[in-house]
Amino acid sequence: MTGANEDVKSRPSIQVQSVLYNMDQFSIRRSLEALARSVDLAVSEGLSSRVKVVYGDTSSKRCLQDLDLQSLKQEFSWAFEISYVFFDENIGSANGHNRLATGCDTDYLLILNPDVVVSPRLLHHMLSPFADRSVGMVEAKQLPIEHPKTYDPSTGVTSWATTACALTPTTLFRTLEGFDSTSFFLYCDDVDYSWRVREAGYKVIFTPAAVVFHDKRISPKGEWRPSSAEVRYSAEAALMMAHKWSRPDIVAKIAKMYLDGSEEQVLALKKFRSMEQRGELPSPRDSEHKVGEFEGYFYAKHRYPL
């Protein structure tokens, strides 16, 4: 019995955490159905000991009522336990994930968008790179629109990982104090976390075999059309990233562009300046630019335009 228990202990446990914001129930269920199959395969093949799913709801009204939650818990109890926290305010994704990770007792954290549909062998593909102790974060490939950032085609090493679906050891997440929720509300918290992972001496790995589906669409001309909120918060994040990772030249360049930019960009610049005046900006780091990669307005070279 002791031997069997030891065996189970050696298999990693995973907390899958998602921040909800006005997410419909069909998308949540669709995501859980796929995740349950992936967990089923990973546990039955001895790749993982247990998985739990935690939701943090930042919507103004609950996405899941008690009855819905009860029904989901029951339906998927064979695969994982589900817990749910209603934050009762929009605290942003970075802060939401940090709060969900508080008290986490699993070996790994899988940061997952709540509408992402995982492939059946996802956990297998995402866990295997951690056989190399120098790996600190593993990212899945998104369908139908793959991110164009570059990565090494044989090792998967990349500049940063999106957290639509990314796996990181819980201890590392704690050591790095999670996402920088003071500086980032909605975007670039993942780029910043990735760079701090690398700053701490770990690798960030992109795994094309670990696929997930994230419902994104393009215009008939092939363009991705961000919403107004996406434009606003990514504009804020761009300034913050350049500041935090010691690129005042890029801050100046972006600020100049935003001055005559869209309404969202003007608002983003105003907020940045106000934080600057109040001394609320984070201290710049990576002064020798060993980690931060600024390629135009991107954080890695892109293989093709999106």
Next chain:
Amino acid sequence: MLNPEGHYDNRFEWDNVYGHAVKLLIRKRAVGHGAEQDGVHLDLGCGYGRIAEQVISNLRMEYVGIDGAPEGVASLKGRGFEAHELLFETYEQTLSRIDEILAGRKIASLSMLDTLEHLTNGDLVLQIIRELIGRDNAPAVLSVPNVAHSDIGFKLASGSWSYTREGLLDHTHVRLFSEASLKRTFEAAGLHVVDQYDVRIAKSDQDFPLTHPALASGTTLNAFLTHLRNGVDDTASINQFVRTVAAGPKVRDRAYLSEEEKGGARPFLSVVTRTQGKRLHCLVEMLTALSAQSDRDFEVVVIGHKVPHDRQLKIERALDDCPEWLRKRIRFIKVDEGNRTRPLNIGFEEARGDYIAILDDDDIPMAHWVSTFRELSVKKPGALLRTIAARQEIETVTVNGSDGIRATGALVPYASEFDLIQHLVANQTPPVALAFPRGVFHDLNMRFDETLTTTEDWDYLLRTALVVGVSWCDQVTSVYHWWKLSEESSRTDHDQAEWNANHQIINRKMDTLPILLPAGSARYLRELRALANSGWHGISDVPSQSAYREEVRKILSSKSWKWSKPLRWPAMVRGRKDTKISDLENMSELQLADLLQRLKRSSSLRKTRFFRRGKSKW
């Protein structure tokens, strides 16, 4: 048979239903038994029994005729044959009376020619036949007229239905049969077709009036209908089905379609996926994308084409890995023959959905792929459904020992507007962007052309669209992967000469087809003609849309056009408006070409020609 207008007494001819029936009996004897036969030939509904002489001379067996009308029976008796008058009323009464007639003699063969369609209790009579021939495994030859003859069908399609004294639509017919309904009727009685020698008459007794546009052989309408009809099956010219049946089990409960069979529950979409199992990582991506569909009313038919056993196991493993709800909707079928087109025909044959889409193992449907097809099907029911696919170049990379797909180029959507005429020139729609209405394959029997080794989907798109039209929208709903030339794919498996040869075959095929064009095509063709007549360019020197726009802009902004405005006032008073430069942005290539022609022909511009002297153009 009873016909108050007269009696059916047709001569025996080797090329009419009597001759065909006797030939079937001879064929059966040659296969089954020796020269001399033990037993009698029973001819039910024999009429004047005009096969009697041939049965005696060719089959060398006794002939016994039975009919409900006395005239035919009298004729047979007068010619020295055994004949009896009997109406088929109930099962017991009929059977016991026939047994009395047989008086212990075996039935060696049986016939009932052109009778079933007159009987209100035909199913019962077939059961009696089943009982009689089942005793000694005797064959029965049955014949009925074909209500699906093209002469009847084409006229009925335009609202015409004409009973006649006798013939295909004899006014005393109470049951009508197509090949399928006859087979069904037999099967419900426990009779099974073992041989056939149908009577074909291309111009039947229903080929009237002379210039009916659907019937007259020189009309476009007839050419179109004939092309469609002959594609469905080969019964269009059959006048009478003449079939040999044997007794067997009843394989159907009823001769007619049940409610469920009429239009039972079908999934909205059948997804047909071809795979060779060579790139399982692609199949996994495709299945993951399917598991994210917002509309789950679909099934998946996965065709493993020429896959060895080890690869088959891997494919089945990947299918079994899917979430339970999706796994239940997947069927795996193995196909070991044919080129890459064969799996499509097999998959479409197996498909149960109202619409059928091709999703190859390296395609990626977006979450609204199925739901957008459904919206299009509501807009134009039964039409070919067309969305937009975005092309993306990819390659396989092996990261830490696992194969994955890596995009190497941007997403490039195909043309957002579906242009049928442009599709006659070149394909602008990969198969993943299409859903074919089930009826095209299953009702019109339009199949993929297996002689084509490439572009089979383009050929099928055209043949379908030119019959059912297209319902399209400008939504990008899928990613069509395009392998880098360094990887094995259909781009590398077939050389350019082969692609060109298939293109030419499709062109020639389309040139021979009568086609249907949707409303709006006349204007399109007019504009095309104007473009061709413009002489502004040669065949190999077709200007771009922006070149037309620039040329028109030059005219509209020229001094001579402005100064000649007063010359156009009378027309403007009548309501004609001058085109503005700002209008040009939204005009199509053809509209611009047409406008350019009109401007160049305009009298006001010609009258102000002297302003342009010495200038390069305008």
